[in-house]
Amino acid sequence: MSQSTSSISVKKRAIVLGAAGYSGAELVRLLSQHPSMQLVAAYASEGRTAEPFSSLYPRFQQQVDLLVEPWRDSELTDLAQRADVAFLALPHEASEQLAPKLVQAGLTVFDLSGAFRLKNPALYPEFYGYQHQHPAYLVSAPYGLAEWITQDELEQSLFAVAGCYPTASSLALLPLVKQQLLAEYSVPVISAVSGVSGAGRKASLSTSFCEVGLAAYGFFSHRHRPEIEQCLGRSVVFTPHLGNFKRGILATIVVTLAENVSKAQVDAAFQHSYQHKPLVRLLNRSPNVADVAGTPFCDLFWQQQGQQLVIVAAIDNLLKGAAAQAIQLANLKYQWSETSGLLAGDPYE
Ligand SMILES: NC(=O)C1=CN([C@@H]2O[C@H](COP(=O)(O)OP(=O)(O)OC[C@H]3O[C@@H](n4cnc5c(N)ncnc54)[C@H](OP(=O)(O)O)[C@@H]3O)[C@@H](O)[C@H]2O)C=CC1
Ligand SMILES: CC(=O)N[C@@H](CCC(=O)OP(=O)(O)O)C(=O)O
Numbered sequence: 001m002s003q004s005t006s007s008i009s010v011k012k013r014a015i016v017l018g019a020a021g022y023s024g025a026e027l028v029r030l031l032s033q034h035p036s037m038q039l040v041a042a043y044a045s046e047g048r049t050a051e052p053f054s055s056l057y058p059r060f061q062q063q064v065d066l067l068v069e070p071w072r073d074s075e076l077t078d079l080a081q082r083a084d085v086a087f088l089a090l091p092h093e094a095s096e097q098l099a100p101k102l103v104q105a106g107l108t109v110f111d112l113s114g115a116f117r118l119k120n121p122a123l124y125p126e127f128y129g130y131q132h133q134h135p136a137y138l139v140s141a142p143y144g145l146a147e148w149i150t151q152d153e154l155e156q157s158l159f160a161v162a163g164c165y166p167t168a169s170s171l172a173l174l175p176l177v178k179q180q181l182l183a184e185y186s187v188p189v190i191s192a193v194s195g196v197s198g199a200g201r202k203a204s205l206s207t208s209f210c211e212v213g214l215a216a217y218g219f220f221s222h223r224h225r226p227e228i229e230q231c232l233g234r235s236v237v238f239t240p241h242l243g244n245f246k247r248g249i250l251a252t253i254v255v256t257l258a259e260n261v262s263k264a265q266v267d268a269a270f271q272h273s274y275q276h277k278p279l280v281r282l283l284n285r286s287p288n289v290a291d292v293a294g295t296p297f298c299d300l301f302w303q304q305q306g307q308q309l310v311i312v313a314a315i316d317n318l319l320k321g322a323a324a325q326a327i328q329l330a331n332l333k334y335q336w337s338e339t340s341g342l343l344a345g346d347p348y349e
Helices: 003-009 021-031 090-103 124-130 135-140 164-178 224-232 262-272 323-333
Strands: 014-018 035-045 067-068 084-086 108-111 156-160 189-194 215-218 237-243 251-255 280-282 296-305 308-315
Touching: 003 296, 021 084, 021 237, 021 323, 084 090, 084 215, 084 280, 090 108, 090 156, 108 215, 124 323, 156 323, 164 189, 164 224, 164 237, 164 251, 164 262, 224 237, 262 280, 262 296, 280 308
Parallel strands: 014 035, 014 084, 035 067, 084 108, 108 156, 189 237, 280 296
Antiparallel strands: 189 251, 215 237, 251 308, 296 308
């Protein structure tokens, strides 16, 4: 067997569902350049006609040559003979219906939606507006926060990739929670600003150019609050904001430390958590969304005064908060380099 044939034969064959959307488009871009995965098909909703990816996203002309086809459940027939891995960038309810079918068809599934993130099915009606139909998968699907996932969890076939605001918030807070550095009574206060791509590509008045300024929303009621609380095992106050920029999230988090926690202990908690994690950068200056937009990194910074600690986290919502984290999880699952396919060829302008 020639070298090129043998290297092609070990590649995982990937499909993307939701490829016409913002996070799906990032999956298509990243998978097209991934050394160990081959993107074999990309799908949008059933109502569409097949269209070149580069006509949906003209900046990819002469870079990504692929047809985005309408998804029909008939694709499930013999799918395992054509693909190994599915990345879903779909609305939550569509993912909830499709992911179990894809797993049963024999594929490994990385789901970017919130459909499998919450362990408690009773939370779905309140925070997602529907009754969960597949609670068994809520139990088995690992929560896909890549820096904190365990080897045992990586054995599973369905991954609930962490949400965008929760990725920034939990990466900032978990080192302190794990080292028990927070005051018992401290309720972390998370204020986070997202760019408009966080709301998806579909047109809506509230995200149109002339409407977006800078405003808070979702007070106490956003579906990411229970997700962050589940990840940390403690209550938080979470207030998202929509800002007038395209992509990125900046989360500013205020906590109260336990008595007598030193700066050295706080520094050590972050160093210990992330010293071997290539996609978390610990900064000695305040992070800027401009420095992470178009990258798979989470930038973290903290400042302490007595028992008060402010942590700032910045990510690209579509990358570390979605597509890049899904690929990072696949890299970990298949024991490739954690950053494989994530750092080269960044076309963001
Ligand atoms: N945007 C972000 O920052 C983040 C998004 N996510 C999650 O990723 C998912 C996708 O988000 P986003 O990219 O913003 O969404 P978009 O609205 O930009 O794209 C959604 C995609 O899903 C397709 N789709 C919709 N319904 C169906 C269906 N029933 N069957 C098959 N395909 C369907 C759409 O196809 P068509 O265009 O043909 O309608 C489109 O391609 C969501 O669950 C979101 O919560 C996660 C983290 C961050
Ligand atoms: C700006 C904006 O509207 N953001 C979305 C969250 C982004 C997203 O799609 O959420 P997941 O990460 O859970 O998938 C919102 O507030 O609902």
